[in-house]
Amino acid sequence: MDKKLYSEHLATLRNRYDEILEQCGYETLNVFSGKSKVQFLDDNYYPFRVNPQFKALVPVTDNPHSWVIxxxxxxxxLLFYRPVDFWHYVPPAPQTFWSDEYEIELLSKPADAQQFLTAERAAFIGEPEGLQGWPLGDHNPEPLLARLHWARAYKTPYEMACLRQANQLAVRAHRAAEAAFREGASEFEINLAYLKAAGQGESQMPYGNIVGLNEHAAILHYTHLNTARLPETELRSFLIDAGADCHGYCADITRTYAYxxxxFAELVAAMDEKEQELxxxxxxxxxxxDLHRECHHKVGQLLQQLGVIKTSAESAVASGLTRTFMPxxxxxxLGLQVHDVGGHQSAAEGGITPPPQEYPFLRTSRTIEANQVFTIEPGLYFIDSLLSELKDSALASEVHWDKVEALRPYGGVRIEDNVIVHSDRIENITRDAYEQ
Incomplete structure (x- = not known):
């Protein structure tokens, strides 16, 4: 990564943090990376997941017991944890594109951090478990967190570069996954092909990879990864929702394929067109x-074209019929977290603007602004539980159930791109990566 680009990024962050700390009446911010957690009734640890507000300040994602002051x-x-340990990997002292921007102290024991911390006019961000009695300051004050979350919606050029690179890694892996599908691999084998091509392990993935064949494509967060190969005659469809990581920034891409x-292949192609329109x-x-509502109109159009519904797209949206097929x-x-923070926030000071009552699962109620990064992921599914509810409702007569039964074995389709909004254009970093 370019050193100058990062230096400019940190300068922007420092301006933001100085202003936010002043607004909230603090001088110092103590940000803990987190610690590994022991599994219940075991001596092994759960995979470590860094505090996102820690990696917002420094691109260290894999080192517990570290701090940014x-x-x-x-x-x-930066208090960088380097224990004397013959059981586990000990990371080297940072010497990379970002390290000159920090005053770095090396810790051999977690408790050594206390000598550098202060509670005077200070705030602490992180999980306080095991830190009782430490000089931390106010724990996770809401007015401070609200301002930090709001600011994270506006990405710097460095952050955009990280997101582009994460997309390039993920697209390379998506291509490998499609090839494995075409060769008849199992869900488990497809996932292995994805990880190998991305060059990242499961613990580095921003979220659990969704790799679903046939009906499994209708399970929105399907991560079971069946090890059994299907006979070639039974292969119908494949949905993969998987990302990659670059310096703590996430890619989140979905593609669907017909065998x-x-x-169904025509449906995938039509959804791809609708997604690009959105x-x-x-x-x-x-x-x-408003864009989400437009999405439902496009789903309604597809349902009408397929012959799944008897009514118009407009009527299907108004009645709520489309919500069965796109819930x-x-x-x-998108950013440091897959579902990045602040999507329902009303202002920098806090407050919530809930999603529309009819669309409770919409994660963003904000007005779109320049330098924000979004995913766009319309879908159309045949989900047993939702179809059962629809069949028992007053809207059941609006559906051609024989067509539903014909398409149910394919599960569903979702297409997802990652998009940077500029003041004068949009930049689809997923499509750009596919063109490289």
């Missing part, structure tokens, strides 16, 4: 819920 107007201090030509609607000043939100903020 940020004091207004001063060079930030052979036919009606991406084009990501413009500053547009309310994200999730159109997309969400």
């Amino acid at each position: 940020y004091t207004r107007g001063k060079k930030p201090k 052979r030509d036919g009606e 991406v084009a609607g990501l413009k500053p000043g547009v309310a994200y819920p 999730h939100g159109l997309g969400h903020f």
Whole structure:
């Protein structure tokens, strides 16, 4: 990563943090990376997941018991944990593109951090378990967190570069996954092909990879990874929702494939067109819920074209019929977290703007602005539990159930891209990565 780009990024962060700390009446921010947690009734640890507000300040994602001490107007201090340990890997002292921007102290024991911490006019961000009696300051104050979360929605050029690179890694892996599917691999084998191509292990993935064949594509967060190969005659469809990590920033990409030509392949192609139309609607000043409503109209059009519904797209949206076939939100903020923070926040000071009552799972109710990054992921599914409810409802007569039964074995389709909103254009970093 470019050293100058990171230096400019940190300068922007320091301006933000200085202003936010002043607004909240603090001088110092103590940010804990977190610690590994022991599994219940065991001596093994759960995979470590870093505090996202720690990696917001420094691109260290895999080192527990570390700290960033940020004091207004001063060079930030990194307390980097390097134990004397013959059981586990000990990371080297940082010497990389970002390390000159920090005053670095090496810790051999977690408790050594206490000598550098202060509670005077200080705030602490992190999980306080096991830190009782430490000089931390106010624990996770809401007014401070609200301002930090709000600011994270606006990405710097460095952050955009990380997100582009994460997409490039993920697209390379998506191509390998599709090839494995075409060769008849099992879900488990497809996932292995994905991880190998990405060059990242499961613990590095931003979320559990969703790899679903046939009916499993209708399970929105399916991560079971069946090890059995299907006979070639039984292969119908494949949905993969999987990402990658670059310096703590996430890719989140979904693709759906038909094994052979036919009606489902036509549905995938049509959804791909609708998805790109929705991406084009990501413009500053547009309310994200309005784009979500437009998505439901497009899903209604597809249902009508397929012959699944008897009514018009407009009527299907108005009655709520489309919600059976697309129960999730159109997309969400993307950044240091897959579902990045602040999507329902009303202002920097806090407050919540809930999603529309009819779309409770929409993760973003904000108005779109420049330098924000979103996912756009329309879908159309045949989910047994939701179809059962629909069949028992007053809307059942609006559906051609024979067509539903014909498409149910394919599970569903979702297409998802990651998009940067600029003041004068949109940048689809997923499609750009596929073109490289």
